Amino acid sequence: xxxxxxxxxxxxxxxxxxxxxxxxxxxxxxxxxxxxxxxxxxxxxxxxxxxxxxxxxxxxxxxxxxxxxxxxxxxxxxxxxxxxxxxxxxxxxxxxxxxxxxxxxxxxxxxxxxxxxxxxxxxxxxxxxxxxxxxxxxxxxxxxxxxxxxxxxxxxxxxxxxxxxxxxxxxxxxxxxxxxxxxxxxxxxxxxxxxxxxxxxxxxxxxxxxxxxxxxxxxxxxxxxxxxxxxxxxxxxxxxxxxxxxxxxxxxxxxxxxxxxxxxxxxxxxxx
Amino acid sequence: xxxxxxxxxxxxxxxxxxxxxxxxxxxxxxxxxxxxxxxxxxxxxxxxxxxxxxxxxxxxxxxxxxxxxxxxxxxxxxxxxxxxxxxxxxxxxxxxxxxxxxxxxxxxxxxxxxxxxxxxxxxxxxxxxxxxxxxxxxxxxxxxxxxxxxxxxxxxxxxxxxxxxxxxxxxxxxxxxxxxxxxxxxxxxxxxxxxxxxxxxxxxxxxxxxxxxxxxxxxxxxxxxxxxxxxxxxxxxxxxxxxxxxxxxxxxxxxxxxxxxxxxxxxxxxxxxxxxxxxxxxxxxxxxxxxxxxxxx
Numbered sequence: 001x002x003x004x005x006x007x008x009x010x011x012x013x014x015x016x017x018x019x020x021x022x023x024x025x026x027x028x029x030x031x032x033x034x035x036x037x038x039x040x041x042x043x044x045x046x047x048x049x050x051x052x053x054x055x056x057x058x059x060x061x062x063x064x065x066x067x068x069x070x071x072x073x074x075x076x077x078x079x080x081x082x083x084x085x086x087x088x089x090x091x092x093x094x095x096x097x098x099x100x101x102x103x104x105x106x107x108x109x110x111x112x113x114x115x116x117x118x119x120x121x122x123x124x125x126x127x128x129x130x131x132x133x134x135x136x137x138x139x140x141x142x143x144x145x146x147x148x149x150x151x152x153x154x155x156x157x158x159x160x161x162x163x164x165x166x167x168x169x170x171x172x173x174x175x176x177x178x179x180x181x182x183x184x185x186x187x188x189x190x191x192x193x194x195x196x197x198x199x200x201x202x203x204x205x206x207x208x209x210x211x212x213x214x215x216x217x218x219x220x221x222x223x224x225x226x227x228x229x230x231x232x233x234x235x236x237x238x239x240x241x242x243x244x245x246x247x248x249x250x251x252x253x254x255x256x257x258x259x260x261x262x263x264x265x266x267x268x269x270x271x272x
Numbered sequence: 273x274x275x276x277x278x279x280x281x282x283x284x285x286x287x288x289x290x291x292x293x294x295x296x297x298x299x300x301x302x303x304x305x306x307x308x309x310x311x312x313x314x315x316x317x318x319x320x321x322x323x324x325x326x327x328x329x330x331x332x333x334x335x336x337x338x339x340x341x342x343x344x345x346x347x348x349x350x351x352x353x354x355x356x357x358x359x360x361x362x363x364x365x366x367x368x369x370x371x372x373x374x375x376x377x378x379x380x381x382x383x384x385x386x387x388x389x390x391x392x393x394x395x396x397x398x399x400x401x402x403x404x405x406x407x408x409x410x411x412x413x414x415x416x417x418x419x420x421x422x423x424x425x426x427x428x429x430x431x432x433x434x435x436x437x438x439x440x441x442x443x444x445x446x447x448x449x450x451x452x453x454x455x456x457x458x459x460x461x462x463x464x465x466x467x468x469x470x471x472x473x474x475x476x477x478x479x480x481x482x483x484x485x486x487x488x489x490x491x492x493x494x495x496x497x498x499x500x501x502x503x504x505x506x507x508x509x510x511x512x513x514x515x516x517x518x519x520x521x522x523x524x525x526x527x528x529x530x531x532x533x534x535x536x537x538x539x540x541x542x543x544x545x546x547x548x549x550x551x552x553x554x555x556x557x558x559x560x561x562x563x564x565x566x567x568x569x
Contacts, residue, residue, distance in 0.1 A: 007372050014361050101356040104323045105373040105413075106346035271326045 062142035090176035306463035309473035349414030497549035
């Protein structure tokens with residue numbers, strides 16, 4: 001296992017594009033999640049120009065335990081960058097035909113796929129660690145009075161976040177294996193949510209939609225999004241889902257297994 | 273002798289096209305086995321199946337007497353078609369990666385780089401290499417695990433004469449080390465120079481298999497040149513002469529069984545003629561190859 005991960009990391013760590021994309025990912029992710037208060041100030045400033053005043057101190061964006069879900073939801077928006085990296089990594093293997101040479105040299109096709117999946121696990125873990133550090137740091141800075149009884153309320157979102165990133169990277173890997181060309185794969189990846197939305201809108205607009213509306217949660221990308229619900233509506237005094245729903249986790253895990261299984265099937269059957 | 277590769281009724285169809293048809297082959301340890309055939313005759317497809325990148329339609333094969341898995345592939349060094357490496361990695365790093373995949377000793381890398389004379393350029397990126405260097409790096413990567421058997425597919429493709437000579441030297445050196453080599457090529461001269469056995473494929477069918485030494489056996493052609501106007505007539509008088517051809521001012525006499533160049537020489541000498549050129553030619557593999565392919569029509 002570790003050996004396979006080392007093989008893929010060996011390919012990546014001397015690849016400049018890998019460092020540039022990962023660097024940009026962690027920089028933008030880090031700065032965005034850490035500068036929420038500045039953004040709030042900016043919003044307050046802008047709205048005061050229009051005569052509305054917002055007391056940003058009453059929005060506990062960075063207060064434990066709100067901070068967990070808030071920052072994790074924001075971080076989820078950035079996973080597309082990592083997914084593009086995954087697409088480049090897998091489509092390169094097709095473009096350079098190195099997948100073929102790897103198999104000739106003695107990797108089984110399943111081992112090859114494992115090496116890519118393990119890198120996805122690693123990237124997801126590093127994302128979790130990164131957000132965990134930023135959350136703890138900013139949380140301790142901004143929370144006026146830490147109530148330890150509620151401190152870990154919502155910390156399970158880290159597990160959901162891990163599944164969210166890993167599921168999406170698995171999806172990107174599968175697209176790469178199926179399409180094999182980087183440009184086309186990246187465009188498809190970008191449009192995935194849109195395409196799924198189009199399908200859903202057309203499927204569920206009819207009157208019978210109320211009966212099958214519950215099917216929506218089973219859509220692959222929707223299932224990934226459902227892991228961490230949008231938290232900010234709570235500051236407009238709306239009810240939100242502030243917990244990780246077990247069915248959502250199960251559906252997303254199911255898709256993750258399927259994505260990787262489809263990659264495996266495709267790899268196994270094709271002449272490379 | 274120990275059988276290294278045994279192929280049994282191996283078949284590959286691409287849709288309606290039959291690329292390889294019921295191929296039977298056997299390669300023994302220590303052989304330098306040439307696979308000949310025109311472009312598109314199924315050589316690379318066959319090697320692709322043997323190396324696990326093309327799924328066979330039917331048939332089977334075994335390496336070292338065991339069913340083929342990715343583990344057996346680790347003991348084989350193979351380059352199919354053209355060299356494949358990560359362009360952004362240096363030659364050294366590419367070989368390190370090959371060694372990792374093959375579970376080979378990384379200390380071999382310096383050695384194989386030396387063999388192919390790439391040590392000086394090992395830290396340059398692969399994409400900066402010339403075609404000849406790429407081919408040589410491919411041979412180095414095939415050697416990195418100190419394999420029992422080496423598979424080379426058109427290793428001199430696209431090289432200049434010097435590059436071809438270099439690769440040929442490397443192959444000969446490796447063969448002298450006692451390694452088994454499978455060499456696919458359409459350069460017949462090359463196969464005749466380095467191979468011990470050869471097989472001919474045509475449109476996926478095996479046309480011929482046998483030792484290279486058998487090529488032209490029993491047929492001896494003697495080339496004669498002398499300063500005599502009626503040499504052609506005289507040669508026909510010789511009892512050992514078969515059909516005679518004249519090419520570029522040189523007579524080529526096909527000898528009858530039991531007659532050799534020295535008999536012809538004595539005959540000419542008795543007639544008072546001294547040959548200015550006398551040479552024995554065996555039938556070239558090229559001729560035999562063309563005959564085999566022509567027979568198949």
